[in-house]
Amino acid sequence: MIKENLLAVEKCIDESSKKRQQDMIEKVKLVAVTKNHTVEEMREAIAAGAAFIGENRVQEALEKYPQIGNTVEWHLIGHLQTNKVKQAVKIFDLIESVDSIKLAETINKEAIKINKLQNILVQVNLVKEQSKYGVYIEDLPALLSDIDGLPNLKLCGLMFIAPNLENLEEVRPMFKSMYKLFRKIQKTAYQTADVKYLSMGMTHDYKIAVEEGANIVRVGTAIFGPRQY
Template identity: 80%
Template sequence: MIRENIAAVETFIKEASEKRQSDMTEKVKLVAVTKNHTVSEIREAIDAGTAFIGENRIQEASEKYQQLGNTVEWHLIGHLQTNKAKQAVKIFDLIESVDSIKIAEAINKEAAKIDKVQDILVQVNLVKEQSKNGVYMEDLPALLLDIDSLEKLRLRGLMFIAPNVENLEEVRPMFNSMYKLFRKVQKMEFLNADIKYLSMGMTHDYKIAIEEGANIVRVGTAIFGPRQY
């Protein structure tokens, strides 16, 4: 079933990419969100062509990484605490959820210890939801420039989690605003950054996110079915 689900999601991604309202040409990366799913399910997804895995929690990711290793590209999509930075840099190819200079400095420090340049995205809290992490838009430019000065971090773009609403058209303007912000960030003058990725959209809204410019989507339920708690 996982194979069929991935094929269906990839078809939807292709259709959404053809409806893009933006000038984004970058191919969409499908990140399979594997929180609370087993290693055997993940292996099934990998066998079906999944190349990118998204995990929310360090401990769970660490256990899975020990069994799967570098067979896939690992993305951290959940909030990272500074005391978990050491484990994070050992596992993840891309940390999508950086939202403060404090966590950026912690990642930089740990990456330096293993001589790794850690790719990151900065999470933006566009509509100032109290329940979500992320930097507010007015604070974003200063944070990006501070991060750019850290020699073991490489800033690759932005991440956004839209509010969970019934009428999906309500989030379209937010995705559009994020795309415009992404393009502005690409025009900023950086020393080390390579702004390439806009990660937004999950199972319920990834099609609209792609239409509005996302080139990374994070999909769990549509691939693996509902999570077993």
């Protein structure tokens, strides 16, 4: 069933891509979110073509990584606590949830220790949801400028988690705003950044996210079914 689900999601992404008003900057990366799913399920998805794995928690990823290894690209999509940075830098190819200079500096410090250039996205809290992490828009330029001065970090773009609204059309303007912001950041003259990814959209809203410019989507339930807690 995982294979069929994965193919169905990929087909929806292709269809949504055709509805885009914007230029396709990068082909859409489908990140299979494996939180609370087993290594066996992960292997099934990888065998079916999943090339990008998303984990919410460092501890869970650490348990799975030795069994999966670097056959896929690992994305950290959940909030990263500073005391988990050392382990995160060892295994994640892209940390999508950087939201403060303190966290960025800690990641940079640990990346220096293992001589790694750590790719990151900055998480934006567009509508100032109290329940979500992320930097507010007015604080974003300063954070991006500070990150640009950290030698072992490479800013690769932005990440956004939309509110879980019943009427999906209500999130469309938010995705539009994020795309506009993303394009603005792309045109900013940074020293080391390579701003090419806009990560937004999950199982319930990824189709609209792709239509509005996302080139990374993070999908779990639509691939693996409901999580077993």
